[in-house]
Amino acid sequence: MDRALRLAALADGGTSPNPLVGAVVLDARGQLVAEGFHRRAGEPHAEALALARAGDRARGGTLFVTLEPCCHHGRTPPCTDAVLAAAPARVVVAMADPDPRVAGRGLERLRAAGLTVVEGVRRPEALRLNSAFVHRVQQGRPEGWLKWAASADGRTALPNGASQWISGAPARDWVHGLRSRCDAVIIGGGTLRADDPLLTSRGRRDPEPLRVVLSRHLDLPRQAQLWDLSVAPTLVAHGREADGDGLAWLEALGIERLPLPVASPLALLQALAARGCNRVLWECGPALAAAALRQGCVQQLAVVQAPLLLGGAAARTALGDLGLEDLAAAPRLQDLGLTSLGHDRLWRLALPSPPPRRPEPELMEGDEQAAAYAAADFSVEDGALVDRFAVLAGEAWGDGQGRAVLDLGCGPGNICERLARRWPAARVLGLDGAAAMLAIAEERRCRADPPLVGLAYRQVTFPLDPMATASLKAEGPWDGVVSNSVLHHLHEPAVFWQTLRDLAPPGALLLLRDLRRPADEDQRRALVQRHAASAPAVLRHDFAASLAAAFTPAEVEAQLLRAGLTGLQVRPLGDRHLEVWGPLP
Numbered sequence: 126m127d128r129a130l131r132l133a134a135l136a137d138g139g140t141s142p143n144p145l146v147g148a149v150v151l152d153a154r155g156q157l158v159a160e161g162f163h164r165r166a167g168e169p170h171a172e173a174l175a176l177a178r179a180g181d182r183a184r185g186g187t188l189f190v191t192l193e194p195c196c197h198h199g200r201t202p203p204c205t206d207a208v209l210a211a212a213p214a215r216v217v218v219a220m221a222d223p224d225p226r227v228a229g230r231g232l233e234r235l236r237a238a239g240l241t242v243v244e245g246v247r248r249p250e251a252l253r254l255n256s257a258f259v260h261r262v263q264q265g266r267p268e269g270w271l272k273w274a275a276s277a278d279g280r281t282a283l284p285n286g287a288s289q290w291i292s293g294a295p296a297r298d299w300v301h302g303l304r305s306r307c308d309a310v311i312i313g314g315g316t317l318r319a320d321d322p323l324l325t326s327r328g329r330r331d332p333e334p335l336r337v338v339l340s341r342h343l344d345l346p347r348q349a350q351l352w353d354l355s356v357a358p359t360l361v362a363h364g365r366e367a368d369g370d371g372l373a374w375l376e377a378l379g380i381e382r383l384p385l386p387v388a389s390p391l392a393l394l395q396a397l398a399a400r401g402c403n404r405v406l407w408e409c410g411p412a413l414a415a416a417a418l419r420q421g422c423v424q425q426l427a428v429v430q431a432p433l434l435l436g437g438a439a440a441r442t443a444l445g446d447l448g449l450e451d452l453a454a455a456p457r458l459q460d461l462g463l464t465s466l467g468h469d470r471l472w473r474l475a476l477p478s479p480p481p482r483r484p485e486p487e488l489m490e491g492d493e494q495a496a497a498y499a500a501a502d503f504s505v506e507d508g509a510l511v512d513r514f515a516v517l518a519g520e521a522w523g524d525g526q527g528r529a530v531l532d533l534g535c536g537p538g539n540i541c542e543r544l545a546r547r548w549p550a551a552r553v554l555g556l557d558g559a560a561a562m563l564a565i566a567e568e569r570r571c572r573a574d575p576p577l578v579g580l581a582y583r584q585v586t587f588p589l590d591p592m593a594t595a596s597l598k599a600e601g602p603w604d605g606v607v608s609n610s611v612l613h614h615l616h617e618p619a620v621f622w623q624t625l626r627d628l629a630p631p632g633a634l635l636l637l638r639d640l641r642r643p644a645d646e647d648q649r650r651a652l653v654q655r656h657a658a659s660a661p662a663v664l665r666h667d668f669a670a671s672l673a674a675a676f677t678p679a680e681v682e683a684q685l686l687r688a689g690l691t692g693l694q695v696r697p698l699g700d701r702h703l704e705v706w707g708p709l710p
């Protein structure tokens with residue numbers, strides 16, 4: 126069986142969506158007469174190949190195979206037929222096939238035909254070998270590996286974003302090998318813009334792994350190594366907020382697009398599983414890496430640590446916010462070992478298995494949008510920031526001094542849950558763009574644990590007509606207005622801002638998130654500054670790094686001073702976030 130496992134491993138990374146399988150045939154005297162392994166989908170299965178090579182010599186002998194022989198017609202005929210035809214006396218398998226089309230039925234068939242079947246020999250090793258296949262079959266998504274290279278002081282890029290190369294040549298060579306064991310290599314739009322990576326196995330895998338970019342907005346560089354499809358295939362996955370221009374030029378370049386119901390790691394992996402990927406490698410920056418971890422899309426970590434110091438409080442670290450509020454809740458990793466790669470150290474770690482998925486709310490049949498929002502992870506996105514905002518808003522309400530307007534891009538369920546937990550008597554109005562999303566958000570609110578009692582929570586669909594605005598105003602005053610910045614992108618900005626002003630009580634606090642329109646950076650900056658001048662406070666975060674540099678805390682402070690708001694503090698929050706807060710006037 127050890128030999129069969131070693132044979133199976135020779136095809137690592139090449140058999141998807143199929144598992145890795147190796148087989149060895151002994152004749153009736155116990156002599157090794159043939160062996161084989163499954164090379165790639167569509168080609169013969171290991172046991173069929175080994176038995177064909179053994180011919181008559183298999184009769185009365187023993188077949189060792191690392192996975193239960195299949196008993197269904199796929200791209201090749203059932204292997205149980207080949208086993209029965211070859212007529213060994215004994216079949217020894219390492220593990221049953223978790224594929225529901227097989228799941229023990231192959232072994233039953235062999236036993237029913239009178240063969241001696243031994244199951245479970247070297248099972249842990251076989252499970253380890255096929256962890257990716259088993260994960261896809263059981264979880265409906267590929268196994269995820271996440272790799273990053275960091276300096277000795279834990280930085281993954283310089284404060285200016287440069288990160289090539291932190292690790293040395295031997296480590297980079299090892300990463301090429303790692304890619305060759307994966308069906309897809311995934312980065313986010315941020316890494317594409319910063320690094321222009323090539324992401325190939327440098328010929329170690331044929332075909333090269335699929336290079337995948339996940340982007341919400343498709344604000345991607347027109348020139349990039351990934352667009353050269355003669356080197357390797359590239360796929361750009363995006364959500365519904367994708368920019369029309371971005372769609373058009375990708376089409377013109379002939380780059381395959383994968384529209385997702387929502388731009389989330391989980392939705393991407395579900396789509397990649399449907400394309401037959403068993404294992405993916407996340408080679409993204411901190412934003413997407415954190416999102417992938419939060420959604421249970423990472424099973425193993427490969428941390429390359431280089432003997433370098435990068436320094437800088439604003440320099441990037443490997444992970445964005447994981448939404449943790451309690452150290453005891455931090456995931457404890459299993460140590461898989463430390464090795465050297467030239468001057469660098471490689472630390473391999475495994476994450477605990479993903480928790481059972483929460484039952485989804487019942488969806489309106491066929492409603493894609495509802496499905497999209499059910500798949501989205503509302504509960505943890507930007508958790509710490511939203512929490513702080515909830516505290517701030519609630520403090521203001523507590524004094525009876527102010528009201529809050531919140532504009533969030535991550536769905537109203539998030540902020541409403543947090544507000545309601547902290548301030549159970551608050552009255553919050555949610556503005557949103559799609560009826561289906563409202564239904565889901567409402568559903569989630571009802572299922573929240575602890576139950577969200579006491580929150581008066583109304584949601585309406587945007588844009589509002591003047592009558593609706595007037596009647597909503599009459600129902601107020603609202604303690605909070607929660608909106609989705611996608612609205613700002615989809616609708617005329619003037620309408621968006623006017624509606625907020627109409628509904629917002631005096632002393633409003635605005636939170637702008639992920640502002641992408643207008644496309645021109647100067648215009649974007651002017652827009653924010655205009656609102657910084659007319660609103661008491663603007664809290665802005667997750668804006669493009671280049672804009673962050675141009676829009677300094679000092680500039681915001683100057684705007685606030687001009688608006689007569691002297692009591693507010695402006696603080697950078699990492700290198701991409703800016704916080705403005707303090708006692709509301």
Ligand SMILES: NC(=O)c1ccc[n+]([C@@H]2O[C@H](COP(=O)([O-])OP(=O)(O)OC[C@H]3O[C@@H](n4cnc5c(N)ncnc54)[C@H](OP(=O)(O)O)[C@@H]3O)[C@@H](O)[C@H]2O)c1
Pocket residue numbers: 272273274275280281282286287288289291312313314315316317319320339340341342343344345388389390408409410411412413414416441
């Ligand atoms: N040292 C290393 O190992 C290493 C590896 C990779 C990157 N880096 C560094 O990391 C920096 C880039 O960081 P980054 O965080 O911007 O890169 P990233 O995580 O690769 O990309 C973030 C982008 O992913 C897209 N995205 C789509 N859905 C998302 C979701 N649900 N959650 C989060 N993001 C989503 C968005 O793209 P759009 O903005 O296009 O919509 C988002 O801006 C660069 O300095 C790079 O050099 C270092």
